[in-house]
Amino acid sequence: MVDWGIRPATGADVEAVAELRAVVLRPDLERLGRYDERRVRQRLRDAFDPDHTWVVEVGGVLAGCVALRPAEDAHYLEHFYLAPHAQGGGIGTAVLRGLLERCDHDGVPVRLNVLQGSAARRLYERHGFVLEYEDPVDAFMVREPVAVGRGRGPR
Secondary structure: OOOEEEEEOOHHHHHHHHHHHHHHHHHHHHHOOOOOHHHHHHHHHHHOOHHHEEEEEEOOEEEEEEEEEEOOOOEEEEEEEEOHHHOOOOHHHHHHHHHHHHHHHHOOOEEEEEEOOOOHHHHHHHOOOEEEEEOOOEEEEEEOOOOOOOOOOOO
C-alpha cells in the first residue's frame, strides 16, 4: 500500500478540496448533464466545515477528503473524494471503515447521497449502506450502526 495518512482539515484546505471535487465529480456530472465548472467548486466552498472534515494525503500531498457531519438523527457522510491516482488501492475503504467503526461505537446511523451511476455506490454497498430513496440525480443511502461485540473494540 502507498504511503498515506489522514489529518484534520483546516480552512486553508478549502480551495484544494474544491478543485479535487471538480476533478473527481466531473465524469459523473457530465454523464448526468449537470456539470457546471463554477458551481461544482462553489457548492463545496459553501458547505466546507473544517471542524468535521479530514484530508487524505498520499506522500504528504492532498489526495482526498471526507466529512462526517453530526446531526440529530444520524451522521452525514459528505465530500468523500479521492484523486484518481489514489483510487483502487484500498485508501477509500480504510478511511470509510475507520469512520464507520466510530459511528458503530457511538450507535449512530450514517446517511449519504451518491450520484446516480457512480462507481462509489458499490463501495458504500459493500460497507452496509442500503438505498433509502432516489431521484434522477442522486441515490440516498443509509447504514444502521453495527453492534460492537466483545473483543471487537470498545463498547
